[in-house]
Amino acid sequence: xxxxxxxxxxxxxxxxxxxxxxxxxxxxxxxxxxxxxxxxxxxxxxxxxxxxxxxxxxxxxxxxxxxxxxxxxxxxxxxxxxxxxxxxxxxxxxxxxxxxxxxxxxxxxxxxxxxxxxxxxxxxxxxxxxxxxxxxxxxxxxxxxxxxxxxxxxxxxxxxxxxxxxxxxxxxxxxxxxxxxxxxxxxxxxxxxxxxxxxxxxxxxxxxxxxxxxxxxxxxxxxxxxxxxxxxxxxxxxxxxxxxxxxxxxxxxxxxxxxxxxxxxxxxxxxxxxxxxxxxxxxxxxxxxxxxxxxxxxxxxxxxxxxxxxxxxxxxxxxxxxxx
Amino acid sequence: xxxxxxxxxxxxxxxxxxxxxxxxxxxxxxxxxxxxxxxxxxxxxxxxxxxxxxxxxxxxxxxxxxxxxxxxxxxxxxxxxxxxxxxxxxxxxxxxxxxxxxxxxxxxxxxxxxxxxxxxxxxxxxxxxxxxxxxxxxxxxxxxxxxxxxxxxxxxxxxxxxxxxxxxxxxxxxxxxxxxxxxxxxxxxxxxxxxxxxxxxxxxxxxxxxxxxxxxxxxxxxxxxxxxxxxxxxxxxxxxxxxxxxxxxxxxxxxxxxxxxxxxxxxxxxxxxxxxxxxxxxxxxxxxxxxxxxxxxxxxxxxxxxxxxxxxxx
Numbered sequence: 056x057x058x059x060x061x062x063x064x065x066x067x068x069x070x071x072x073x074x075x076x077x078x079x080x081x082x083x084x085x086x087x088x089x090x091x092x093x094x095x096x097x098x099x100x101x102x103x104x105x106x107x108x109x110x111x112x113x114x115x116x117x118x119x120x121x122x123x124x125x126x127x128x129x130x131x132x133x134x135x136x137x138x139x140x141x142x143x144x145x146x147x148x149x150x151x152x153x154x155x156x157x158x159x160x161x162x163x164x165x166x167x168x169x170x171x172x173x174x175x176x177x178x179x180x181x182x183x184x185x186x187x188x189x190x191x192x193x194x195x196x197x198x199x200x201x202x203x204x205x206x207x208x209x210x211x212x213x214x215x216x217x218x219x220x221x222x223x224x225x226x227x228x229x230x231x232x233x234x235x236x237x238x239x240x241x242x243x244x245x246x247x248x249x250x251x252x253x254x255x256x257x258x259x260x261x262x263x264x265x266x267x268x269x270x271x272x273x274x275x276x277x278x279x280x281x282x283x284x285x286x287x288x289x290x291x292x293x294x295x296x297x298x299x300x301x302x303x304x305x306x307x308x309x310x311x312x313x314x315x316x317x318x319x320x321x322x323x324x325x326x327x328x329x330x331x332x333x334x335x336x337x338x339x340x341x342x343x344x345x346x347x348x349x350x351x352x353x354x355x356x357x358x359x360x361x362x363x364x365x366x367x368x369x370x371x372x373x374x375x376x377x378x379x
Numbered sequence: 380x381x382x383x384x385x386x387x388x389x390x391x392x393x394x395x396x397x398x399x400x401x402x403x404x405x406x407x408x409x410x411x412x413x414x415x416x417x418x419x420x421x422x423x424x425x426x427x428x429x430x431x432x433x434x435x436x437x438x439x440x441x442x443x444x445x446x447x448x449x450x451x452x453x454x455x456x457x458x459x460x461x462x463x464x465x466x467x468x469x470x471x472x473x474x475x476x477x478x479x480x481x482x483x484x485x486x487x488x489x490x491x492x493x494x495x496x497x498x499x500x501x502x503x504x505x506x507x508x509x510x511x512x513x514x515x516x517x518x519x520x521x522x523x524x525x526x527x528x529x530x531x532x533x534x535x536x537x538x539x540x541x542x543x544x545x546x547x548x549x550x551x552x553x554x555x556x557x558x559x560x561x562x563x564x565x566x567x568x569x570x571x572x573x574x575x576x577x578x579x580x581x582x583x584x585x586x587x588x589x590x591x592x593x594x595x596x597x598x599x600x601x602x603x604x605x606x607x608x609x610x611x612x613x614x615x616x617x618x619x620x621x622x623x624x625x626x627x628x629x630x631x632x633x634x635x636x637x638x639x640x641x642x643x644x645x646x647x648x649x650x651x652x653x654x655x656x657x658x659x660x661x662x663x664x665x666x667x668x669x670x671x672x673x674x675x676x677x678x679x680x681x682x683x684x685x686x687x688x689x690x691x692x693x
Contacts, residue, residue: 133622177678181682183678183681183682184635184636186625186635187629187635187677187678187681188678190622190625190626190629190674190677191626191674191675191677191678192674192678193622193674194626194670194671194673194674194677195670195671195674195675196674197667197670198667198668198669198670198671198672198673198674199667199671200667201667201670202667202668202671305618305619306618309444309502309505309506312502313502313503313506316499316502352514352517354513354514354516354517354518355510355513355514356510356513357506357509357510357513357514358507358510358511358513358514359510360506360510361503361504361505361506361507361508361509361510361511362507362510364502364503364506364507365489365503365504365507368495368499368500368503369489369493369495372493372494372495373493
């Protein structure tokens with residue numbers, strides 16, 4: 056970002072805004088969307104709808120936090136959707152089998168962290184591109200899941216297991232998770248040595264090594280963290296409905312990657328923030344819901360969403376070109 | 380770069396493929412029959428056609444995630460042009476092919492004109508094209524094509540499936556273009572170092588535009604074959620095709636960073652995947668268990684390649 060060098064002549068506020076350009080664009084889009092759609096159809100602003108937008112998509116935002124870290128470190132994970140399907144199935148199976156809920160929640164999350172760290176180790180030490188390794192993981196997880204379950208649905212889970220449906224103080228718990236994890240991750244990325252090492256490794260691996268960072272260990276660490284976020288996302292996904300379909304949610308990895316990228320994480324690594332990806336995930340959820348309230352045929356939802364993604368990307372490229 | 384170095388991954392892959400074929404043949408006597416092998420060739424034609432163009436795309440250092448969506452969109456347009464607009468079927472096919480090709484050109488245009496990274500550009504068009512297919516079709520399928528149309532997907536010439544001829548011709552053509560022509564050398568040069576390629580007078584943007592347009596065309600061609608093979612048109616056709624295609628290309632030794640890869644490698648990669656899918660299914664492994672094996676083979680093959688050549692990847 057060129058704003059760093061020009062920072063001296065600008066006010067603190069300007070510098071702050073400059074560093075978060077993409078995030079602010081996404082945030083303003085969300086606000087504009089609420090105002091316009093709420094004006095056309097006030098029911099869009101009802102508690103029920105806003106709750107369902109935020110709670111129903113929190114797991115995507117949380118997965119996008121981990122994905123953003125991965126992309127900032129210069130890597131990618133196309134197996135995240137399959138992993139969420141696997142986590143949900145393990146959690147549901149354990150819960151139905153009568154294990155205490157804390158086991159049903161924590162075992163799949165641990166599984167996700169271990170597998171993801173293993174993927175990270177493979178990427179870090181063999182130098183095989185992460186897209187290739189995670190493409191392989193996608194096949195392994197997806198195939199393993201379907202052969203293990205035959206696509207049987209899981210239902211009759213105990214009510215105390217359904218964490219995503221709990222509503223402390225009237226707000227869905229998924230929203231608490233989304234907000235808390237976004238803030239924690241943002242602070243972590245900005246103020247800890249490890250967080251800054253992730254940016255350094257993504258920006259230039261050899262320079263990071265010269266600066267005393269162990270790039271291999273950082274990559275494994277960031278994959279393990281990503282596994283943690285994916286795990287939490289998987290548990291929320293598993294508990295938001297009364298059944299778990301024990302299949303891989305179609306195109307989920309693309310939704311998560313898109314949220315990260317639109318939120319301002321450069322696919323080339325080294326820049327971006329996790330706040331942006333959460334905002335982008337919310338924006339998509341709002342757009343999807345808004346189109347329904349504006350009476351756009353459900354069949355055209357994805358086309359409109361695709362067009363908006365394209366417009367956002369082009370606007371972002373134009374903004375970056377101006378900034379240079 | 381010497382020929383022996385270029386062929387190293389392909390050699391490993393060829394050996395792997397032969398071992399796999401031998402093992403699979405010993406596991407089931409239905410596997411190594413002409414009938415079964417030709418039928419498998421039929422099934423891999425659609426992925427194979429797209430993989431040929433994807434090899435060029437990845438050799439330039441790019442990627443095209445929208446191929447499956449282009450396939451779906453073309454299939455829907457074919458049905459709509461013919462059934463809803465009442466065009467004669469040959470004209471409907473030509474129109475659908477033109478639209479698919481145009482969709483590929485749009486990818487190339489966004490990537491070259493606005494310098495959007497290919498991963499992001501085609502991520503957006505993946506959603507857009509699939510969305511158009513869903514919107515236009517409104518979840519209705521089109522059936523009842525005339526008998527002659529099924530030749531593309533179900534016919535035979537000299538006992539070999541029709542689409543295998545197309546795949547064979549396309550393979551030879553793309554191997555010649557990538558291996559022996561200035562266009563092919565430009566493709567490698569762009570993938571190795573785009574800036575250097577530009578300063579050497581290579582028309583980087585024009586080359587990329589051609590390649591993404593070609594990817595659109597073969598995806599559209601695959602759509603026509605697909606519709607003809609399964610005799611119906613649905614908007615979810617080709618979902619996930621991009622990952623199958625990329626798996627084949629990468630297994631074939633094409634570096635995801637660009638600058639390295641061959642058509643021979645891609646074809647070997649495709650054959651290995653298809654043989655594993657079919658052979659394991661015949662030997663009693665459940666359908667989805669084979670996907671696990673393919674994932675393991677993908678990682679394993681790249682790992683072996685990396686051990687033989689410490690300089691690759693990275």
